[in-house]
Amino acid sequence: ASYLHNALSKTVERAVREGLTVVCAVGNAGHMPGHPVLPPASAPSCIAVGGLDDKNSLNRARRGMYRSSYGPTIDGLQKPELIAPGIWVPAPILPHTPTAEEAALLTTLDNAPDEELHALLAAHQGLDKDLDEARELPAYLLRQLITIKLHEENVITRHYKYVDGTSFAAPIVSSVIACMLEANPNLTPQQIKRVLIDTAERLPGIEVDRQGWGVVAPRRAVELALALRPLIV
Structure with missing residues (x-):
């Protein structure tokens, strides 16, 4: 269903209008026909997060995609916006x-x-x-x-x-946002989304519609958030 008629998506839109930043796992259906992006990740104002597969290696050349869902949504919106580690994630x-x-x-x-x-x-x-x-x-x-x-x-x-899934990738982005807000509490949800997009790192050789604007870049995101602080006189 369109986000205009889905209760969960409408709740996301209302939350963002009220000043909350909403991060959603995009789903793990990248291997399925149509690789559908479902609510709430299909809501326009949320930050939908897909999965990165770093092959459990520090060699950045080995990085590829996890089997995460990707758009366009039923409303023609491209999702996800970002990707973060979605496999080989250590968890208690x-x-x-x-x-x-x-x-x-x-x-x-x-x-x-x-x-x-x-x-x-x-x-x-x-x-x-x-x-x-x-x-x-x-x-x-x-x-x-x-x-x-x-x-x-x-x-x-x-x-x-080790755990896997975009439900583990999304909290990684949420933790970056927490650091951004610690650096600059005045950031709006729209600014947070823009900073994450502007600082993300595209994966070479991977379709743009699968990775969005690329891999979340924590250091660059926090540095830009800090740079956007209003000057203290």
Whole structure:
């Protein structure tokens, strides 16, 4: 539905008119036919954020796109405006959950000497079906399974794992906006959007309609926000 008739999009527009900056995840449907951008990301005044895939590397030449949705919307609006890391994002694991218990076990096993693996598995039966079924295997095969499980579950440490999705990219842009407002509390939602667009970095070789104005550039955005402060006499 058009943003003119969608309750969620109309709420976004009203919030921006009242002075709130609204950041929305653009969605993860870039691999689907039509790669639809849905409300609230289709609202004109929001900042819709797509996903960057940096391949978990510091080599900027390797950067590409995550499978995020992109416009035009049903109203002909091009979305997203920006992209931010949407995969390989380290995030804390919620304590006291099955995911936390499995991550703790896998990390412990990965760091344990071979002679302790079977005892550790016997003491933690029921946490992982694959590990339960493999607990009698030789240590070298257990090592292979542990490595595979760490990779499959995206475990970094016992307390952190990799997550993906534009719902993780959007908060990164929100955190940049928070720093911009700390530097210049007088910025309006329109100015914030313009600063982010003006300072973003385009990815070479990637279609413009997929990345918008490019990758959010935190340092440049905060520096420009600071430069826009009214002079104090």
